[in-house]
Amino acid sequence: MAGLLLTQDERFIAFEIDTDEAHHIVKSVQMWTDVTHEQNCSEHNRGIGAGHGALAIRVLRELNACSGRGDPSDDSATLRHPDSLGIA
Numbered sequence: 001m002a003g004l005l006l007t008q009d010e011r012f013i014a015f016e017i018d019t020d021e022a023h024h025i026v027k028s029v030q031m032w033t034d035v036t037h038e039q040n041c042s043e044h045n046r047g048i049g050a051g052h053g054a055l056a057i058r059v060l061r062e063l064n065a066c067s068g069r070g071d072p073s074d075d076s077a078t079l080r081h082p083d084s085l086g087i088a
Contacts, residue, residue: 004035006056012036024025 040051
């Protein structure tokens, strides 16, 4: 499984992981890279408006506001690097 996720502290992480068939158990992590610097997080781009990164951050903030989790310094839900979780 591979993809891009946005953490609660507004960092973009590109990942590639192997899981069991039901996607319940992580077997290994091939890639876990902070790619925040590669995202277009500008709210004002000529001809297109907000970049994809800016839109994703805006949605995250709105979801957090609706759920009462608007404080990014609260790390209770912050995604941890797989190495810190003891995943082989």
